[in-house]
Amino acid sequence: MSVNMNTDEAVVLASARGAFDQDWRKVANWGLICAFALIFVSLTDMPDKLDKRVIVEPLLSMGYLSLIWIPIALGNLVTREVVLEGMTQHKKGVRELVAGLSVGAIGGAGLALLIWLLDTRDLSDPLVNWNDALLEVLSFGEGVGYGAIFWILASAGLGLAGGALHVLPTTANRLLFAISLTIVLAASLESALDDISEGFRLEWLFEALFEKKGGLSVQGAIILAVFAIAWVLVLGGQAKRGRAAVTARRELSPTKVNTVGLAIIAVAAVVLPMFLGRLTNDLFTNVGLFLLLALGLNIVVGLAGILDLGYVAFFAVGGYTAAIMTSPTSPGLSPELPWWVAIFVVVFMAIVAGLFIGAPVIRMRGDYLAIVTLGFGEIIRLTVRSDWASGFTGGAQGILSIPGADIVGVATVKGTDPQQVLYLVIGFVAIAIYVSWRLENSRIGRAWMAVREDESVAEAMGINTVNSKLQAFVVGAILASFSGAIFAAKVGSVFESSFKILVSIVILVIVIVGGMGRIAGVAAGALVLVGILGGPNQPGLLAEFSEFKLLIYGALLIWMMLKRPEGLIPNVRRSRELHQEEFLQDAWLKAQANDDDDEAASGEVAPA
Amino acid sequence: MTTAMRSKAAPRTGVDWFLTFLRVLLTGLVLFGLLAFLWQQIDPGNPLASAINPDANRLSWDAFQGLVISGLSQGAMYGLIALGYSMVYGVLGFINFAHGEVFMVGAMTGMITSNKLFEAGVWEDNFLLAILIAVLVSVLCSTVTAVVTERIAYRPLRGSPRLIPLITSIGVSFFIQNTSAVLLGPGAKSYPRLPDWLRDDIGIGPFDIEGKKLLVLVVAGASMGALWYLVERTKTGKAMRAVAEDKEIASLMGIDVDRTIVTTFAVGGAMAGVAGILWGILFGSVTEFTGFLPGIKAFSAAVVGGIGNLGGAMAGGLTLGSSESLAPQLVLEPLGVTGHTQLKDAVAFLVLIFVLLVKPTGLFGERLSSEDRA
Numbered sequence: 001m002s003v004n005m006n007t008d009e010a011v012v013l014a015s016a017r018g019a020f021d022q023d024w025r026k027v028a029n030w031g032l033i034c035a036f037a038l039i040f041v042s043l044t045d046m047p048d049k050l051d052k053r054v055i056v057e058p059l060l061s062m063g064y065l066s067l068i069w070i071p072i073a074l075g076n077l078v079t080r081e082v083v084l085e086g087m088t089q090h091k092k093g094v095r096e097l098v099a100g101l102s103v104g105a106i107g108g109a110g111l112a113l114l115i116w117l118l119d120t121r122d123l124s125d126p127l128v129n130w131n132d133a134l135l136e137v138l139s140f141g142e143g144v145g146y147g148a149i150f151w152i153l154a155s156a157g158l159g160l161a162g163g164a165l166h167v168l169p170t171t172a173n174r175l176l177f178a179i180s181l182t183i184v185l186a187a188s189l190e191s192a193l194d195d196i197s198e199g200f201r202l203e204w205l206f207e208a209l210f211e212k213k214g215g216l217s218v219q220g221a222i223i224l225a226v227f228a229i230a231w232v233l234v235l236g237g238q239a240k241r242g243r244a245a246v247t248a249r250r251e252l253s254p255t256k257v258n259t260v261g262l263a264i265i266a267v268a269a270v271v272l273p274m275f276l277g278r279l280t281n282d283l284f285t286n287v288g289l290f291l292l293l294a295l296g297l298n299i300v301v302g303l304a305g306i307l308d309l310g311y312v313a314f315f316a317v318g319g320y321t322a323a324i325m326t327s328p329t330s331p332g333l334s335p336e337l338p339w340w341v342a343i344f345v346v347v348f349m350a351i352v353a354g355l356f357i358g359a360p361v362i363r364m365r366g367d368y369l370a371i372v373t374l375g376f377g378e379i380i381r382l383t384v385r386s387d388w389a390s391g392f393t394g395g396a397q398g399i400l401s402i403p404g405a406d407i408v409g410v411a412t413v414k415g416t417d418p419q420q421v422l423y424l425v426i427g428f429v430a431i432a433i434y435v436s437w438r439l440e441n442s443r444i445g446r447a448w449m450a451v452r453e454d455e456s457v458a459e460a461m462g463i464n465t466v467n468s469k470l471q472a473f474v475v476g477a478i479l480a481s482f483s484g485a486i487f488a489a490k491v492g493s494v495f496e497s498s499f500k501i502l503v504s505i506v507i508l509v510i511v512i513v514g515g516m517g518r519i520a521g522v523a524a525g526a527l528v529l530v531g532i533l534g535g536p537n538q539p540g541l542l543a544e545f546s547e548f549k550l551l552i553y554g555a556l557l558i559w560m561m562l563k564r565p566e567g568l569i570p571n572v573r574r575s576r577e578l579h580q581e582e583f584l585q586d587a588w589l590k591a592q593a594n595d596d597d598d599e600a601a602s603g604e605v606a607p608a
Numbered sequence: 609m610t611t612a613m614r615s616k617a618a619p620r621t622g623v624d625w626f627l628t629f630l631r632v633l634l635t636g637l638v639l640f641g642l643l644a645f646l647w648q649q650i651d652p653g654n655p656l657a658s659a660i661n662p663d664a665n666r667l668s669w670d671a672f673q674g675l676v677i678s679g680l681s682q683g684a685m686y687g688l689i690a691l692g693y694s695m696v697y698g699v700l701g702f703i704n705f706a707h708g709e710v711f712m713v714g715a716m717t718g719m720i721t722s723n724k725l726f727e728a729g730v731w732e733d734n735f736l737l738a739i740l741i742a743v744l745v746s747v748l749c750s751t752v753t754a755v756v757t758e759r760i761a762y763r764p765l766r767g768s769p770r771l772i773p774l775i776t777s778i779g780v781s782f783f784i785q786n787t788s789a790v791l792l793g794p795g796a797k798s799y800p801r802l803p804d805w806l807r808d809d810i811g812i813g814p815f816d817i818e819g820k821k822l823l824v825l826v827v828a829g830a831s832m833g834a835l836w837y838l839v840e841r842t843k844t845g846k847a848m849r850a851v852a853e854d855k856e857i858a859s860l861m862g863i864d865v866d867r868t869i870v871t872t873f874a875v876g877g878a879m880a881g882v883a884g885i886l887w888g889i890l891f892g893s894v895t896e897f898t899g900f901l902p903g904i905k906a907f908s909a910a911v912v913g914g915i916g917n918l919g920g921a922m923a924g925g926l927t928l929g930s931s932e933s934l935a936p937q938l939v940l941e942p943l944g945v946t947g948h949t950q951l952k953d954a955v956a957f958l959v960l961i962f963v964l965l966v967k968p969t970g971l972f973g974e975r976l977s978s979e980d981r982a
Contacts, residue, residue, distance in 0.1 A: 044790045126720045128793035152777055307771050309778075359626045360965055367703045367774050372964060375957030379778060382954040387947025466623050501900075512775065550785035557779030558761055561772055578769075 019094040022102075030078040031103045035110020037070045038155070042114055045129035046548060048137045051312055053544045054215025055187040058168065061215075062544065063137065064183070071107050071155045075100030075162025092166040096322040104159015106154060111138070112148035119144045182228040183221055184236055188532050192280050199275030228502030269430070273422045281418035283531060285490065286538045288425035289483050291526040293503075295432045295519070296479030296508045301508070302517035302571070303445060304472035305452030307370040309504050310377025313357065314350055314477040316499035318484025320384060321349045323494045324392060330399045332392040339405035339413075339489055346485045347478055358470045366483075377501055385496040398495035405489040414491065421490045428482050436519055439475065448472055449517075453577065502536045502550075509553050513560050514565025517574045524569050529553070627785055627965060634962050641939030661944040667937055673815055675933045681821040681890060683929020684828035688883035689906035690913070690921035692754070692876025698852040698916035699976060701874045702770055704778035706757055708903015709784035710877050713753045714884020714893040716788055718746035719797050723887070726800035727861060736802045739885075747881035752783070754877025755870055763866070781900075788896040798893040806889070824886045831882050832922050838875065848872055852916065852975070884931060901953060905932075908960035914970030923972060934954045 041047070051063035079096040115138050117123075124130040137507030139147025165173055186193070190210060197206035209220030216224070273281060293315060300308045324330045325342035337345070357376045363368045386394045393399065405413040405424055413420040439445045447468040451459035459465050488494050506529075514525020533549045547554070560567065566575035648657035648664040655665040689711050696704045721742040725731045731738045761780050765773045806819035817825075839845035850858040851868045859865045887902070888894055904926060913924025935955045940948035963970065 041762055044787075104745070125723075126792055129791070283808030303680075307774065359623050360630055360961065362623065363627075364964060364968070366771055368964060370774060371703065371904065371911075372957075372961055374904065375908070379954045379957050382951060386950040386954075388945045388951070390947075441696065452901075466621065470623070505782060508775070509776070548786075548790065550782060551790055554779050554781075554786055558776055558783060561776040561779065562761070562764055565772055566769070 002320045017044050017090055017093070017095050019098050021095060022099055027078060027099050027102050028106065030074050031106025032110075034071055034074040034103050034107030034155075034159070035113075037074070038067060038107050038111045039114045041066050041070065042111065042134065042138060043127060044548065044551070045134060048129070049547065050544050052541065053187075054211075054213075055184060056221045057211040057213070057215035057217060059218070060084065062187075062542070068154075068158055069110075071104040071158035072162040074107065075103045075159030075499075076165050078103045079163060079166060079525055096163045096166040097160055100161070101156050102159070104162070105156035107159065108152035108155025111151045111155065115139055115144055115147045115151070140377055167282045170203075171232075175229055177226045178228040178232045182224050183216065186220075186224055187216055188542055190216075190541075192283065192531075194415075195277035195280040198277055199280075202579055212388055216391065232303040242292050263521075269426050273419050273426070276419070276422075278418055280366070281422045283541065285418055286535055287526050288422065288429050289487055289490075290507065290510060290530045290535055291429055291523055292425070292432055292483035292486075293480050293507045294514070294522045294526050295429070295436050296476040296483075297492020297507050297511050298446075298517065299436060299439065299479070300472050300476035301511055302522075302574075303452065304448040304469055305366075305441060306469060306472060307366060308373045308473070308476070309370045309508070310357070310373035310375065311378075311476070311480060311503070312499050312501065312503040313373075313377040313380045314353060314480035315484040315487070316384065316496075317349050317353045317379055317477070318346050318481030319488040319494045319544045320352070320393055320484075321346045321481070322404050322485035326489075327399050327402045329401050330392075331390070331394055339403070339485075340407050343482075346481050350477040350481035351474055353481075354474035355470065358473035358477075362466055362469045362473070374501060374504070377504060381496050381499050381501075384499075386543055392601070393496075396496065398493055400493045402492050402494070404492075405486065415494075421486070424489075425486055428486060430481050432482070433519055433523075435475070435479075440517075440519075441442040444468065444471060451572070498537060500536070506536045506553060509557050512567060513556055515569040515571060517571035518567070521567050521569035521571065525567070526571050528568075619782065626930045631965050634958075634965070637943070641943045644942035645938050657942070661942055664942070671937075671969065675937060676930060677815065677817055677821055678932030679928055679930035681824040681929075683909075683926040684825055684922075685883045685886050686902065686906045686926070686929050687910045687922035687925025688828055688831060688879045688886070689902060690910040690925050691832075691879045691918060693907045694910040694913075694915055694918060694921040695848070695872050695876050697910070699848065699869055700762070700766075700773070702773040703777065703907060704762075704876075705774060705903075706761075706780035706784060707754075707876065707880060708731075708899035708901075708906065709781045710750050710757075710899070711880040711887070711903060711906075712788065712896065712899025713784065714746040714750040714881035715887045715898055716792065716797075716884075716896075717749040718742050718885035718888045719799055719894050720792075721745040722799055731800050732803070735806075741887075743882065743885050746885045747878045750884060751874045751877040752880030754873040754880070758870060758873040763869075781903075783942045785896050785899065792896075794896060796895045799888045802889065802892075820889050824890055826888060827882065828922075831879060835875065835918065844868075844871055848918045892980055898917070905953075905956045908956060911960060912963045912970055914972040914974045916975040917970070917972050918970035920970055924970065927971070928956055928959055931959050935959075938940070 046066040047063040049063070050066055051061045053062040055061060055065060077097045079092075081090075111272045115135065118130065118135040118138070121473075122130070135144075135147075138151070140150070165176070168176075186209070194206055194210075195202055209216060209223060211217045278283070293311070296314070297308065297311050300306050300311070322339070322342050324333055325335055325337045325345050326339055328334060328336050339473075357373065361372045361376075364372060383389050387395055387398055389395070390397075404416070404420075407413070407424075411489070413424050448460060449459070450463055451465050451468055455465055487498070491498075510525040510529050511522055513529060514523070515521020530538065530540060532541050533545055533552060534542070536550075539546060540549070565568075566578050644660050645667075646659060646922045647654055648661070649666055651657070652664040652666050689707065692707045692710065693704060696702070696707070722731060722738065725738040725741060730741075757780055761776050762773055764928075765776060801819060806823060807818040808819055810819055810822055811817075812822075839848060847863045847868045848856070848871065850861065850863055851865055855865050858868075884894075887898065906925065909924035909928040911924070912927055913920030913922070915921075932952050932955045936945075936948040936952055940951060940955070945951065
């Protein structure tokens with residue numbers, strides 16, 4: 001069932017149904033979901049804790065945004081229909097508005113109930129966020145009655161707006177989406193934009209858009225909105241046509257790359273760090289480290305289809321090997337090699353670790369493999385921490401005073417200088433991207449994809465499945481160990497607490513949200529998730545979210561798996577495989593519709 | 609398993625040799641460690657024992673039985689959680705990674721209820737009534753969590769490639785964990801103090817068992833018995849077994865497959881709830897991460913016992929629990945590993961790897977549906 005909304009394909013439009021011709025049970029269900037979601041988000045204390053993060057001063061903060069998107073989204077989803085090709089589709093009208101309004105109103109009533117309970121009961125014993133601050137934020141300090149009525153009305157209005165998205169023409173939908181995305185994105189990127197504008201001497205632009213105390217100013221929001229509208233109306237069509245052309249070319253010859261785009265990215269990668277401030281350089285370094293890890297995991301999970309949950313083990317191997325080899329204070333072994341020599345040892349150790357962990361698990365069923373690799377990840381971390389290995393790894397004290405990375409004859413990268421580290425990371429990311437791209441389109445890459453889709457068939461085709469899986473494991477391990485080695489040089493110390501299972505899961509989320517098996521997708525995933533929300537121990541741009549980011553990661557992972565398992569920027573081949581059944585069904589329906597037409601036509605002809 | 613058959617027929621590759629080497633190495637190390645343990649039991653000063661481990665020390669009978677009993681009581685909990693993994697794997701063929709979190713929900717709600725009861729005075733006046741209420745509440749909450757998870761996250765994914773529900777369940781696990789941290793606050797929360805008779809030792813034959821450990825063993829045994837009755841002797845159980853064998857044919861026989869799957873999740877959730885409250889009684893505190901390691905270890909227990917096999921899950925739990933409690937003292941210490949108790953969790957994973965290397969179908973054989981056996 002492909003969702004062909006907003007496409008130009010011909011669909012038979014039946015007349016609009018009556019406003020009260022609703023599936024009331026469904027509406028009530030969605031309304032209850034809306035109420036539950038609003039109460040849940042309130043109790044996580046997002047409205048209160050994120051209130052300081054202003055989007056548009058003084059209209060909207062991230063705190064209120066965490067509530068208002070819920071009625072809009074659910075008011076829209078309640079009447080969303082799966083449209084099958086060749087099937088009758090009803091015209092949208094007042095019915096959709098009524099449904100959205102009802103869902104929003106029920107949700108608002110739920111929130112009003114919460115406000116009343118916050119005022120009268122004290123449940124702060126198990127629920128830590130049950131306090132007056134939350135009540136204050138929810139009722140705007142104007143009293144319980146005001147807050148309750150406000151939220152019922154506001155939520156109903158937002159639900160109505162969500163329903164109205166069905167009725168509005170496609171262009172208006174696209175405009176609204178572009179405007180809200182631009183404003184929210186600009187507000188999220190505020191500190192980065194501040195930093196960048198300083199580098200490019202564009203402070204005047206930044207000051208025109210943002211208030212001094214944080215958040216977009218009203219005029220800034222309007223400027224951005226106009227910009228977004230212009231972008232969609234003027235450039236939208238061209239961009240779409242351009243992308244279509246690129247996709248078409250890629251279908252014909254998949255190895256060809258968009259040279260112009262690549263050149264722009266390359267120039268930006270070389271030039272941009274010079275203009276960036278400390279904060280953005282550091283941020284991009286974190287993004288780059290996780291991108292390196294994600295590119296490695298992308299080969300293992302995305303191409304070869306091996307779900308490795310202990311991927312952090314290789315990150316740890318890289319980090320600890322580099323630390324032991326370079327740090328003068330590492331206990332036990334301390335050769336004090338220069339970093340560029342140590343990196344060869346790191347690669348060697350990564351290969352050994354990849355083979356050692358890979359060989360026992362490679363024959364296992366996919367899900368057993370996941371758990372066993374996770375077990376290996378924990379074993380490595382626990383061993384590194386234990387007294388037994390502390391002669392080499394420093395145990396819980398870790399290894400300190402790791403000198404920066406020096407590359408013979410080229411440069412010495414001090415860990416304390418984010419700009420130099422960023423260049424180092426960019427260099428390694430470039431290598432990783434090149435390797436991934438070449439491998440993907442090589443004989444090995446095709447073997448990996450064959451193994452991913454069907455191991456028995458791949459074996460029948462003459463692929464040595466064990467060897468090709470091991471190769472994927474080792475390549476992934478090497479990329480992760482690079483990231484670990486740079487991480488050690490950047491931070492200047494390694495502790496076992498940086499290598500928890502959590503890191504593996506976050507990398508997995510990056511790969512899946514971005515788009516498994518597609519380099520651009522993985523890059524987008526790393527940029528959005530690590531850059532904006534932050535990595536497991538690294539703060540992102542939205543530092544206020546640090547308490548909630550793991551919650552959001554979890555929710556995002558579930559959502560993506562349910563609704564878009566191919567990721568934000570999908571790999572064409574993989575998404576086709578994931579939706580194969582739907583493609584077949586569409587084709588079947590189309591054929592049916594054609595048959596009906598033929599029969600109708602012949603039926604008309606016969607009597608005449 | 610076809611893989612096993614294939615490796616017999618096909619010529620041995622480098623990987624096979626490596627695996628054989630690993631099997632021999634691990635078995636050898638375990639045997640050697642046990643031998644060294646025997647040497648030092650006979651005489652800690654004997655030259656062989658002290659050559660391997662300079663600090664060789666005799667393990668007293670009291671310490672040994674303490675290790676066995678705490679291993680068994682912890683293993684009984686692993687077994688109870690493992691039942692949920694095993695049943696869901698039997699029916700749907702995927703690892704419900706979030707099952708450990710269902711257990712954590714049980715422990716958390718148990719903590720909240722028992723603290724409320726403690727404040728009301730019931731906990732001290734009538735402990736059995738209080739613990740009964742707490743068990744009921746936490747079983748209810750875990751069951752609801754398991755069923756809701758199935759409805760939201762797993763049902764829409766029925767029939768998709770096997771790794772997709774697994775990844776989804778990782779997301780669910782992450783979500784529940786952090787929900788608990790955000791709603792209830794992060795960090796450890798303690799259960800109220802247990803009455804004295806649960807803290808004293810009770811003598812049974814040659815063993816002195818701490819009251820709470822005995823309680824854990826008894827409750828786990830009783831729950832296991834109830835589950836066995838449900839699965840083997842009732843109509844619902846028959847439906848569950850039928851669905852595990854073949855979903856399509858079961859539905860042709862008039863079994864409501866969706867409902868049976870929900871029942872499976874509910875029963876697994878209830879067992880995890882019982883395990884959760886037992887965890888609270890045994891260790892006295894719970895954090896949002898309580899579910900993670902025990903969850904993975906319970907899965908290991910299910911694999912060790914043979915996944916899909918309910919008796920095997922319980923036996924696997926007891927095996928895993930006692931080996932993780934005994935192995936550091938019996939194998940690692942005689943081998944001269946310092947700080948051996950820090951490696952307790954690593955031992956649990958090593959047991960899993962060892963079993964999968966030596967006998968991938970588990971100690972008691974798998975019972976899987978025909979689709980999964982291929």
